[in-house]
Amino acid sequence: MGRPPVIPADQKARIVMSVLAGEMTIAQAARSEKVSEQSIGRWKADFLEAGKTALAAGRSGPSTREQQLEAEVADLTQALGEAAIELRVWKKSAEGRLGPSRTSR
Helix, strand or coil, rough: CCCCCCCHHHHHHHHHHHHHHCCHHHHHHHHHHCCCCCHHHHHHHHHHHHHHHHHCCCCCCHHHHHHHHHHHHHHHHHHHHHHHHHHHHHHHHHHHHCCCCCCCC
16 A cells, blocks of 8 residues: 555544544545544544643633734834834934925924
8 A cells, every 4th residue: 555645634623523523434534535544543532632732721821823923013013113213203304404394384
């Protein structure tokens, strides 16, 4: 038998959930996906273990993705503030050379 097919994680999760819901047996899932019953059993065990780990950890803090987005927002906020200050300095510099600004009435 050759190398088993590469199955994406989301598809594995759907297969495992179908088995857990009783929609199909491990043998049926293995035949339909052309993998061994041991593979389906391992996916099921991994799925259940990850679920236990997630429940034990709880939602004590933001996820990795949330942390990444918060860091990006902080960086963009800082860059915007720096650009605003720089623009203010340029305007003051231009007023000094050109006289009072027509827009600042």
